[in-house]
Amino acid sequence: MRPKKLIINAFGPYAGKEELDFSLLKENNIFVICGPTGAGKTTIFDAISFALFGEASGKSRSIDSLKSDHAAKSEVSYVTLEFLVRDKEYKITRYPTQKVEKVKKNGTVQVVEKKHTVELYLPEEKVITKTTEAKEEIEKILGLNAEQFKQIVMLPQGEFRKLLEAESKDKESIFRNIFGTEKFLKFQDKLKEKQLVLKRKIEADKQKREAYITKIDFADNEALKNLIKVENKDILEIIKLLHQLLDEDKIKEESLKKIIDSSNKEIFKIKEDEVKAKEINEKFNLKDKVSNELNLMEENKKEIEDKEVILEQGRKALNLLHLEKSILEAKKEIEASKVDINNTEKEVSSLLEKLKECTVNYERCKEEDNNKNTLIEERSKLKEKKEKYNVYKEKEKLVTNLVVEVEKHNNLKNSTKAQFDKVSDEIDNLRNKIIEISKKEVERVQLIKSIDDKKRSKEYLLEVYKAIKKYFELKEKHTVMYDKYISVEKTYISAKNQYEQSEILFRKGMAGILALNLNEGEPCPVCGSVNHPNKASIKGEVPSEEKLEQLKKISEEEKSVHDDVLNKLTVINNEIKNQLDSIENDKLEKIKDINGIDINDIQYNEENLKILNDNIIVIGKSLAKEIDALNEKIKEIDKVIEGKNNDENFLKTLMENQQLLDKKYNEELLKYQNIQTELEKEKALLLEIKEILPKDIESENQLDNEIKIIENKIVKVEKDLKDALDLLTNIQKSVAEKKEALLQNNRSLEKWTDIYNNKNNEFNLALSKNGFESYEKYSESKINEEEINILDKTIQSYYQKLRSKNDQLQILSGELEGKTIINVDEIHNKLKDKEKELNEYNIENKKLYSRISNNKDTLKYIEKITDKIKDDENNYNVIGELSELANGNNVERITFERYVLAAYFD
Template identity: 30%
Template sequence: MRPIKLTMTAFGPYKDREVIDFTELDENRIFVISGNTGAGKTTIFDAICFVLYGAASGEDRSDVKGLRSDFADDDVHTSVELEFELRGHLYRIKRQLSHVKKGNKTATGEAYEFYEKIGEQEIPCVDRQIVSEINKKVEELVGLTRDQFIQIVMLPQGEFRKLLTSQTENKEEILRKIFKTERYTLISQRLKEKKQQAEDDFTREKQTRDRYFSDIQTLLPARDESTLFATLAQENFNTYQVLDGLDEESVYYEKSIEANKQNEKLAEAAYHKKLEEYHKAEGINEEFKNLEEKENHLKEERAKEPIFKEKKVQLENAERAGKIESYENQVNEWRKDEKEKSARFQLIEKSYHRTVQTLQTAEASYKEQESKKAEREEIRKKLDGYKEFLPLVQEIDMKKQELMEQQKNVQNLAKNRDSIVSTIQEQKEKKQKLNNQIKGLEIRVDTLPDKQQKLIELRNQATVLQGYLKLQRKQAEMDKDVKTKENQYITAKQKYETMEAAWINGQAIILASHLHDGEACPVCGSTEHPNKAGGHVDVPTKDALDAAKIEFNQIDGAYRDSKAKYNTLKAELEEKAIEVRQLGFHVQNVEVTYKKMVEDGKKLSAEVDSLQSEKEKLARLKTQLEKLEANLSRMEKQQESVTEDYQLHNTAYQANKAVYQEQLNRIPEDLRQLSVLKAKIADTEAIQKTMEQAWEQAQKQIQSAKEEVAKAKVNLENAKLALDESRKKKEKAEQQFIEMLHKAGFSNEETYRQEKMAETSQKQLKAEIESYYNNIASLQLLVKDLHETLKDKHKVDLNELKTELDQLKQAFDQAQEQLRQSEQYLQHVRKLQKNIFEANERVTEFERRKNIVADLYDVIRGQNDKKISFERYLQIEFLEQILIAANERLKRLSNGQYVLLRSERQEARGKQSGLGLDIYDSYTGQTRDVKTLSGGEKFNASLSLALGMADVIQSYQGGVSIDTMFIDEGFGSLDEESLTKAIDTLIDLQQTGRMIGIISHVQELKNAIPAILEVNKTKEGYSKTQFVIK
């Protein structure tokens, strides 16, 4: 990934839109980022990391809300946009933060963009411009996560040395993220879950088998001679003993079932024989009871006979009345018809009177409209007159609109001409003021280079003094630490030596206690033991002694590390004192001299900042002057053009105005406005239309009324004829019905209605009578048959039979229950055999699986002497390759003195081991912890390690292209020779095509590298950037 253009808006110390165009570097691939503390150098790294990954580069700047500039205007949103090139493709990515504007309650303005640039087009890189999809696509294209990016490409403050000096567990996390070995941790976790699952399965099946053992005593009765229950009574037994016992129980219950079946068969036969005898006696008694009930029922039915005789007479009268019902229905129908036709005649008669009244009204309206004929003609003539003026008025109205536009245009031209004249005068006055300002600034800015050089020299001297003071303070702190650790070392050594002596003495006493005369001593071989060691002492255990030794070794290592660091620091302090004296200062007065130098530097820096601001202001004023002079020339030419245009348009306007006035005089004054004329035409047309419609409506109404009167008259006559005909037919039907009543034997219509019965009621009554007489005949025949059947028979006493039957039934039930129990026990035995056998097979299989998974889990998680897991074993291989690549550069940077090695030592207090780093010093032939290196040595080692890691990552991950590197610390700790070699190393990288940006205050670095990105604060407090190419 190579940056092309970075645009920051309201970001950190950058108030407005700040653009850093990396193409200005031209052929330079390495550049220094220089500026005062707090100017915003590290913010540039934050911006690149933020726009790519949504977070700043340092761990202490993780809150993206804090990235918004304190100088930003309320209506300006914080955003970062980066154009970059990756593997021949151009991309543009932008992230814009939301913020709460004044007067609002919620944050607004959040936006994200990610596009590939192909020519003049931009193609979206993601389907949706949202954070999750953009983050995923960036990691996919760049090939690095944010953590990997700040370990390899961008090395911010506080992150640079993390890989070098961190402990094994921290390196493990870093290497896990970079080389994506977390999958092997997941394998271990998965195996742990499988191991737990296998143990749970084994325990569950074992409990299931034990539960089946317990079920035996619940489901089966204990027998004295049973081998199975004797086995279960033992404290320890195995599954096969239980299965053999169940086989024996199965044989026992099979024999019991055969005997119980024979007993059940005999009991069943005796019971069914007695049951048949009982049912036969019960049937005879039931028939005697039935005969008695039927005789009583016959007596009750014969008592109802008078009632049914009356019902027979009622049925005969209803049948006679039914024969003349049709004549009654005919009379009712004609009565209904007469009533309907009478009502219709009355309605038609009313309708006829209404139509006559409507005709009279229509005749009056017709006469009224006929009298308005002359008025209608007058309206028509008036409308024709209006329409004759319409075309002329329309033409004049259009000319009026054109004249108004022309007048407006002429007025605008005059106004524009006057405005240009006024503006020209203002610009001339502004030009004079700018000339005066430029002359005054040029005099003051001429002193800036001398002051800048003086400030640089002062800062270089202050850096040396400050470094000496820091080392001096650190020496005092470390002196206390060394003394503390020395005391701890002496105490721990005495404690361990005392415990070791006690343990050795204790071993002698233990050995002596087992020596007997005549037996050889295992140490000297003597068979006589005159002076055996004796007495009683508190002997420490071997584990306690080993623990004390580990503790002593840890304290010893810490003391030696502290002492080595102290000696290294002391050497650095002596070197720094030489530098102080070479500058002409006394070491004893460094603190006073440094404070005075800081005060002088602040004053001089303020003067330089002020002059720098004035220099920038001078450049802006000169640019403004050039633009102003060009603008004046353009406006004077514009004045001439506008004046000429005004004269042409004004002449044309006056001519058109005269023609318009002449045409206007030819039209009556009240008709000159087009809107008024159109309104008069519309009103007159409406009046004409209303009068014509009223005349046509009167003609139609009188004709329609005459037709309706004729129709109503015909309808009235027809209704009268129909009513007369219906009355005649009704009277005839009434006479015929009276004659039929008399023939049927009814004295009048009322008597007839009382005897009349509905057809369904007649059928029900007839059926009821027939049913009664049939039931009497049936009961008589049934009583006769029962007397014949029971002839020579007597009732039986059932109680004695019932007692015998119950006794046989109880014996039969007992036989059945004994058989059922034997069958159920056999069923339980066979089910238990099956369940216990299958459960035992599963227990054996799950135990086998459990052991296999447990062994594999111990291998993967590192349950070995070196406590190295499978994941860390792979990470060690990656680390070894990184060290090979890193040592190629470190040997050159350290003149062959140092080589990075992977540490084989065990970490203290049982911590994870295997990824620690040591440094081999070829000058002393000793290997020590990398933490004992000096600041400059650590920088060289860290730089070599970072470059080595970049080489290894590119070799393993072909999709990762590391074309850029940014470094934000370390060069100030190097001596002149080391600095030169570090610069040479970076220049070598530049020759491979990489772009390298370095934040540094070291003057030698600025002198050696021609390209500098200067970051300067303005007087207002916000920052600006610019490239300076030497």
């Protein structure tokens, strides 16, 4: 950091404004600020420290006593510092806590207490005004906190000795921030972490190996069993013996496999014998069965022969069936022709009678048709009357419709006006509602702001509460550590005193030991004198050199414990101080304006802090209730305003409807007026038409009925003539057709009579030829084709089965010639004995295979883990040595980071 300009106003001994322009020094890095005692030299350092960190350079000056006692009471005290860090320019102005007098217009003087405030201007034109944020930003820019800044950058009078006497850990922390050696500390930590990871990995792998060793199946190998059970296992010997056991088991397995293969072959041979024996016995049983079946078939042979006769007669009858059908068909056709001839003759006679009647009716209709013109003239006159009447009725209908239209558009006009008025009222109401909702929205924004303020206050209160709670936790930790320190200090002083007293005794005792061997006239090895009037004597018990070294070592160990506890106690003291400073200068600043919190005259002792924390809890709960109440109000407002968009959209729709209704009203009014004018005109025309209309017309229906009666008469005359002609023509045609049909029926009768006679002669000749004595015998022999097929299949099946059984009996007799029935049970019992023996061999083999498989896998894992442990132990030896060296576990007790820091000072 390089200061550029310092401006002091009403600060310390300076009553007015003072400006120190360090830029005038240009590149001169060393300069002296001198003056007599009380001239204000230290105030310059106080001003720089206050500007940056909000506190003076010495602990004897608090920020509320920095305003000059010589300045006017209306003068505002402040410090402005412009400085450069890494070629970036910063400016900070800070106001201490102070009281300033203000003269009112009425002449009275008012004392205003101004709180501690700050303005930090960053290079990127950003301004920070919160004290906590400004302090954090300055620490970030400089890389130092206030305490470190005062110890290193700016050492006030009498405080340089404090840096020199500071604890090693504190110095190390300061220098680490200055020289940026944290990466070397991280390197040390990474080495230590890697060392620990490797150590844990090796231990975990050894545990895994132990687990695998317990899985070894050592069978009856006592040597391997004993090696496994001992605590410190000889891994290489276990691996060696396990290899030997596996080799022995594999030899046993091969031998056992040969025995099992031999047993399997014997069992296979016995099974073959058993199968063959069963086959022979089954063939003897089958031979007996076939013989019995043949005997039974011989007994049924007569029945089959009878069926053969029935089948032969049935087939002959089936061959004559088509002739019988032809005869029956011809007979049927003869009967039908006779019936047709009889019916046709009757129809011809009836048609001739009808023909006479139709001729008479046709002549009558022709005469009526000649009188049709009179009816046509009468119909024309009636239609002319109807046309005149229709013109009148159309005008009358038009007038009626116009009356309806006038009424309709008058109603539409009135209803549209009513709708327009209703919509206008709704628009006014909706506009008023939207205005009220807008007011609610403004109220909602204010409520949200109020909630945010209260939440922020609640967060600040929680922050202070936690800070005070941490302060008391540190105090409890300090009490425990202080008690420990008192105990350790007593132990250390006792060990130190014991060592110092023993050292004095040892030195005195050494002089006495030398004097024992000193003779008169010989030079003293200490002073060189040959006269020895007063030789040193040994008084009391003299401790040995080993004992003295042991006491020295105990004293040094106790000192190390003592110093460690003292360091921890100092750290806790600093933490307590920093925590209290943080509460005073930072945390309480945030809650000073919260209602119910009064921190202006608070004394920062434990009792007041406890009271403050209790007060914070009460106020925090109160704020929570207030926030809940405000949230409830917001919910109520949300219910009111949630439909605003819909209301606005609806208002827009209503206004559009209003315009449409206004337009529709004007349109309906115009239509009403136009139709009213047209109605008056058509009424006048209707009266004119009524005057010239014939008086005898009662209605259009009357005219229509009269016209219809005449038209019906004309249609009837025309229809009667046409129907009479059509009927006469049809009957004449039917008479001709029936006479032709009668001729055809007679020809058909002659034809079918000839066919019947020929087929009947042919059928009788066929009956005789096929051995049927009469038609009755033929009828008895008739069976259908399906029954013939069933009989044929039954007979064929019988003879085929008979041949098959004879062939089967012949084959079985040949196969069983010279053989007898065998005892299968005896063979089966022999097989069971052999299978039982094989099962025992298999069980033994399975156990052996399981042991080999288990031991083989286990050996593989043990060897693999052992190799892995060996590699990790080699790595651990290298990493461990580096870690111990880098972390200060060496002769010089110097860490890698301290070594680097020493290089900076060199």
